Ligand SMILES: Nc1ncnc2c1ncn2[C@@H]1O[C@H](COP(=O)(O)OP(=O)(O)O)[C@@H](O)[C@H]1O
């Protein structure tokens with residue numbers, strides 16, 4: 468996009484999250500979003516999608532968790548309306564059905580990601596990679612990330628979401644060392660409430676001084692609501 472030539476980051480559309488990331492998702496970077504089920508990975512990636520679309524970027528969103536219809540509906544319930552972007556072709560959604568026995572899911576996915584880049588997509592989301600790697604040897608998973616990283620060095624921005632249980636500690640260390648940013652999500656109990664915490668475990672170029680955790684709740688009809696630190700600490 469013309470207006471984006473001078474930008475170096477992609478805003479997530481959420482000021483607090485942008486701040487923790489040194490302005491947003493670095494252009495041409497690879498980001499890993501990791502957390503347990505219900506920790507807010509999808510909501511966060513949907514929020515980031517919205518920020519990127521409004522920043523004028525072209526997106527391709529691969530999902531193993533939704534159909535086009537259910538994703539549009541899910542995002543609407545967070546007051547995110549992607550229909551115009553879909554109709555304009557600025558957002559392309561790819562629901563993936565992963566058959567257990569399918570042999571080379573990762574290389575098929577990689578080809579699809581490459582093809583989207585060639586079609587002019589600036590940014591790729593994969594939510595979630597988990598079903599694609601359940602039976603994959605660690606080396607092959609790592610190779611996938613290496614190849615994504617190569618696409619990033621050619622200018623693409625890639626965000627991969629993965630469930631914490633899908634990668635063991637050793638593999639996680641190796642993946643995150645390849646990534647430019649690593650966002651770790653968890654659910655925390657604060658008094659009676661369950662809140663989400665997003666930790667910026669790693670990000671290229673951001674200052675660590677301000678603290679690197681953002682707490683939030685997911686409010687129906689509103690979306691991510693940031694909880695001030697004093698309240699999050701109970
Ligand atoms: N539209 C919504 N309205 C209210 N709560 C929601 C909505 N979407 C997601 N949530 C809640 O937000 C939390 C995080 O969901 P999600 O981002 O889908 O988790 P993950 O992708 O990490 O499994 C869950 O507790 C879920 O119930």
Ligand SMILES: [Mg+2]
Pocket residue numbers: 508509510532594595
């Ligand atoms: Mg999810």
